[in-house]
Amino acid sequence: MISKAPLCIWYIFYRVLIEARIKTAPTPLPKPQPDLERYWMASTAHRLSQSQFDILQEKAGNAKATAYCPYSNFRVGAAFLSEDGIVITGGNIENASYPVGTCAERVALGKAVSEGHRQFIALAVATDISPPASPCGMCRQFIREFCPLDMPVIMFDKDGQYVVKLLEELLPMSFGPEDLKGARTV
Numbered sequence: 001m002i003s004k005a006p007l008c009i010w011y012i013f014y015r016v017l018i019e020a021r022i023k024t025a026p027t028p029l030p031k032p033q034p035d036l037e038r039y040w041m042a043s044t045a046h047r048l049s050q051s052q053f054d055i056l057q058e059k060a061g062n063a064k065a066t067a068y069c070p071y072s073n074f075r076v077g078a079a080f081l082s083e084d085g086i087v088i089t090g091g092n093i094e095n096a097s098y099p100v101g102t103c104a105e106r107v108a109l110g111k112a113v114s115e116g117h118r119q120f121i122a123l124a125v126a127t128d129i130s131p132p133a134s135p136c137g138m139c140r141q142f143i144r145e146f147c148p149l150d151m152p153v154i155m156f157d158k159d160g161q162y163v164v165k166l167l168e169e170l171l172p173m174s175f176g177p178e179d180l181k182g183a184r185t186v
Protein backbone atom coordinates (compact mmCIF):
# COMPACT_ATOMS: atom_id res chain seq x y z
CA MET A 1 0.00 0.00 0.00
CA ILE A 2 1.29 3.46 -0.91
CA SER A 3 1.24 6.13 1.77
CA LYS A 4 -0.13 9.66 1.18
CA ALA A 5 3.25 11.35 1.54
CA PRO A 6 4.93 9.52 -1.37
CA LEU A 7 1.84 10.18 -3.51
CA CYS A 8 2.17 13.88 -2.81
CA ILE A 9 5.83 13.79 -3.77
CA TRP A 10 5.01 11.95 -6.97
CA TYR A 11 2.36 14.54 -7.80
CA ILE A 12 4.82 17.42 -7.30
CA PHE A 13 7.38 15.60 -9.42
CA TYR A 14 4.75 15.04 -12.10
CA ARG A 15 3.81 18.74 -12.10
CA VAL A 16 7.43 19.77 -12.36
CA LEU A 17 7.85 17.51 -15.35
CA ILE A 18 4.74 18.91 -17.04
CA GLU A 19 5.88 22.51 -16.46
CA ALA A 20 9.32 21.72 -17.81
CA ARG A 21 7.80 20.10 -20.88
CA ILE A 22 5.60 23.12 -21.50
CA LYS A 23 8.56 25.45 -21.20
CA THR A 24 10.78 23.37 -23.48
CA ALA A 25 8.14 22.43 -26.04
CA PRO A 26 9.50 23.05 -29.53
CA THR A 27 8.28 26.24 -31.11
CA PRO A 28 6.28 25.81 -34.30
CA LEU A 29 8.28 25.88 -37.51
CA PRO A 30 8.26 29.30 -39.16
CA LYS A 31 6.14 29.71 -42.23
CA PRO A 32 8.09 29.52 -45.49
CA GLN A 33 9.41 32.88 -46.51
CA PRO A 34 7.78 34.30 -49.63
CA ASP A 35 11.11 34.09 -51.43
CA LEU A 36 11.35 30.38 -50.74
CA GLU A 37 7.80 29.81 -51.93
CA ARG A 38 8.73 31.69 -55.03
CA TYR A 39 11.55 29.30 -55.78
CA TRP A 40 9.71 26.14 -54.87
CA MET A 41 8.27 25.32 -58.26
CA ALA A 42 11.47 25.96 -60.14
CA SER A 43 13.83 24.34 -57.66
CA THR A 44 11.86 21.36 -56.41
CA ALA A 45 9.95 20.47 -59.50
CA HIS A 46 12.55 21.38 -62.08
CA ARG A 47 15.91 21.01 -60.34
CA LEU A 48 16.98 24.62 -60.82
CA SER A 49 18.98 26.31 -58.10
CA GLN A 50 17.87 29.67 -56.75
CA SER A 51 20.84 31.35 -58.38
CA GLN A 52 20.04 29.77 -61.76
CA PHE A 53 16.44 30.94 -61.39
CA ASP A 54 17.54 34.47 -60.48
CA ILE A 55 19.99 34.67 -63.36
CA LEU A 56 17.41 33.44 -65.86
CA GLN A 57 14.87 35.98 -64.66
CA GLU A 58 17.39 38.81 -64.74
CA LYS A 59 18.77 37.90 -68.17
CA ALA A 60 15.36 37.36 -69.76
CA GLY A 61 14.16 40.67 -68.29
CA ASN A 62 17.21 42.51 -69.53
CA ALA A 63 16.87 40.92 -72.97
CA LYS A 64 13.55 42.75 -73.42
CA ALA A 65 15.59 45.92 -73.78
CA THR A 66 17.29 44.47 -76.87
CA ALA A 67 13.99 43.89 -78.67
CA TYR A 68 13.45 45.62 -81.99
CA CYS A 69 9.68 45.94 -82.07
CA PRO A 70 8.70 49.33 -83.55
CA TYR A 71 5.44 47.94 -84.98
CA SER A 72 3.94 46.04 -82.07
CA ASN A 73 5.85 47.57 -79.16
CA PHE A 74 5.50 44.12 -77.66
CA ARG A 75 8.86 43.43 -76.07
CA VAL A 76 9.97 39.87 -75.43
CA GLY A 77 13.18 38.68 -73.84
CA ALA A 78 14.38 35.08 -73.84
CA ALA A 79 17.23 33.42 -71.99
CA PHE A 80 18.44 29.84 -72.44
CA LEU A 81 20.57 28.18 -69.78
CA SER A 82 22.99 25.69 -71.30
CA GLU A 83 24.20 22.57 -69.54
CA ASP A 84 27.62 24.16 -69.10
CA GLY A 85 26.11 27.13 -67.29
CA ILE A 86 26.13 29.66 -70.10
CA VAL A 87 23.10 31.93 -70.52
CA ILE A 88 22.31 33.02 -74.07
CA THR A 89 19.74 35.74 -74.58
CA GLY A 90 17.73 37.31 -77.35
CA GLY A 91 14.98 39.84 -78.00
CA ASN A 92 12.31 39.78 -80.67
CA ILE A 93 13.23 41.39 -83.99
CA GLU A 94 10.39 42.70 -86.13
CA ASN A 95 10.40 43.64 -89.80
CA ALA A 96 8.49 46.05 -92.02
CA SER A 97 7.35 42.91 -93.80
CA TYR A 98 5.63 41.58 -90.72
CA PRO A 99 5.93 37.79 -91.26
CA VAL A 100 9.68 38.13 -91.55
CA GLY A 101 10.03 39.09 -87.92
CA THR A 102 11.67 36.67 -85.52
CA CYS A 103 10.63 35.87 -81.98
CA ALA A 104 12.98 36.33 -79.03
CA GLU A 105 13.13 32.58 -78.39
CA ARG A 106 14.38 31.85 -81.91
CA VAL A 107 16.81 34.75 -81.82
CA ALA A 108 18.31 33.43 -78.56
CA LEU A 109 18.35 29.80 -79.63
CA GLY A 110 19.82 30.66 -83.02
CA LYS A 111 22.61 32.55 -81.28
CA ALA A 112 23.19 29.69 -78.87
CA VAL A 113 23.33 26.95 -81.50
CA SER A 114 25.54 28.98 -83.82
CA GLU A 115 27.93 29.53 -80.91
CA GLY A 116 28.16 25.80 -80.26
CA HIS A 117 25.64 25.30 -77.46
CA ARG A 118 23.39 22.30 -78.08
CA GLN A 119 22.37 21.13 -74.60
CA PHE A 120 19.96 23.19 -72.51
CA ILE A 121 18.38 22.79 -69.10
CA ALA A 122 15.98 25.75 -68.92
CA LEU A 123 14.41 28.61 -70.84
CA ALA A 124 13.04 31.85 -69.41
CA VAL A 125 10.77 34.20 -71.33
CA ALA A 126 9.83 37.68 -70.10
CA THR A 127 7.19 40.09 -71.39
CA ASP A 128 5.49 43.29 -70.23
CA ILE A 129 2.05 41.78 -69.79
CA SER A 130 0.21 39.80 -67.17
CA PRO A 131 -0.50 36.92 -67.07
CA PRO A 132 2.77 35.97 -68.75
CA ALA A 133 2.99 35.15 -72.44
CA SER A 134 4.10 31.75 -73.66
CA PRO A 135 6.25 30.91 -76.69
CA CYS A 136 4.29 30.84 -79.96
CA GLY A 137 3.70 27.61 -81.82
CA MET A 138 6.54 28.13 -84.25
CA CYS A 139 8.98 28.75 -81.41
CA ARG A 140 7.79 25.67 -79.54
CA GLN A 141 8.69 23.53 -82.54
CA PHE A 142 11.99 25.35 -82.98
CA ILE A 143 12.85 24.81 -79.31
CA ARG A 144 11.81 21.15 -79.60
CA GLU A 145 14.66 20.55 -82.05
CA PHE A 146 17.36 21.23 -79.47
CA CYS A 147 15.84 20.92 -76.02
CA PRO A 148 14.65 17.96 -73.94
CA LEU A 149 10.93 17.49 -73.52
CA ASP A 150 11.25 17.74 -69.74
CA MET A 151 13.01 21.12 -69.92
CA PRO A 152 11.22 23.80 -67.87
CA VAL A 153 10.04 26.93 -69.65
CA ILE A 154 9.66 29.74 -67.11
CA MET A 155 7.37 32.52 -68.27
CA PHE A 156 7.62 35.81 -66.36
CA ASP A 157 4.98 38.52 -66.41
CA LYS A 158 5.50 42.27 -66.01
CA ASP A 159 5.61 41.97 -62.22
CA GLY A 160 8.03 39.06 -62.03
CA GLN A 161 5.30 36.51 -61.36
CA TYR A 162 5.82 33.38 -63.33
CA VAL A 163 4.37 30.16 -64.69
CA VAL A 164 6.49 27.08 -65.37
CA LYS A 165 5.61 24.47 -67.95
CA LEU A 166 7.61 21.63 -69.36
CA LEU A 167 8.33 21.78 -73.07
CA GLU A 168 6.25 18.62 -73.56
CA GLU A 169 3.31 20.37 -71.90
CA LEU A 170 3.62 23.28 -74.31
CA LEU A 171 4.01 20.96 -77.30
CA PRO A 172 2.32 17.61 -76.63
CA MET A 173 2.70 14.68 -79.05
CA SER A 174 5.49 16.62 -80.71
CA PHE A 175 7.55 15.69 -83.75
CA GLY A 176 11.30 15.78 -83.22
CA PRO A 177 14.64 14.66 -84.63
CA GLU A 178 14.33 11.12 -83.28
CA ASP A 179 11.17 10.60 -85.34
CA LEU A 180 13.24 10.79 -88.51
CA LYS A 181 15.73 8.17 -87.41
CA GLY A 182 15.32 5.06 -89.51
CA ALA A 183 13.01 6.84 -91.92
CA ARG A 184 12.93 5.23 -95.34
CA THR A 185 14.70 7.11 -98.08
CA VAL A 186 12.60 5.95 -101.05
Ligand SMILES: [Zn+2]
Nearest residue numbers: 103135136139
Ligand atom coordinates in the same frame (compact mmCIF):
# COMPACT_ATOMS: atom_id res chain seq x y z
ZN1 LIG B 1 7.62 32.63 -81.38
